[in-house]
Amino acid sequence: MISLDWGSRKQETGNSQVGHSPLLHCAKSAVEICIHYNGPGKDIGLTEFDSWNYEGDDKPADLKKGHVSDEGDFINRAKKKFTPYYQLLVPWVNRLRRKVFPSGERWKKPQPNLYFEMRKIPSEAVAEKVEEAGHNQTCISR
Numbered sequence: 001m002i003s004l005d006w007g008s009r010k011q012e013t014g015n016s017q018v019g020h021s022p023l024l025h026c027a028k029s030a031v032e033i034c035i036h037y038n039g040p041g042k043d044i045g046l047t048e049f050d051s052w053n054y055e056g057d058d059k060p061a062d063l064k065k066g067h068v069s070d071e072g073d074f075i076n077r078a079k080k081k082f083t084p085y086y087q088l089l090v091p092w093v094n095r096l097r098r099k100v101f102p103s104g105e106r107w108k109k110p111q112p113n114l115y116f117e118m119r120k121i122p123s124e125a126v127a128e129k130v131e132e133a134g135h136n137q138t139c140i141s142r
Helices: 002-012 020-036 058-068 071-081 084-100 114-141
Strands: none
Touching: 020 071, 020 084, 071 084, 084 114
């Protein structure tokens, strides 16, 4: 989420050098956290995806494209690969994926409001959980 904030600040300043690379990095970071950590500061060690950090740019890009293009495949893979701590984030990370890769493809032209649209998703997730917690508390206290 820090990356989302950084990206939106760059966009607000009108930095013409900001393209989709920071945006893709934001989405990638969200997925990596959910795969490599089982809670704050709880790194699970090496995973099958670590090789992506050490290979040339083309091979990981092609592999990643295959991992995000189909929504059903993405959700199934996320349910298998996200650590137990982050399983509840699968639908929310998928919403981020949809923003970055509409119809399973990256945007062909810059989207000026994309960072702002992405930043709404974590806020929506928190609001939904707060609402659920309030509803559950009401049910418990009856």
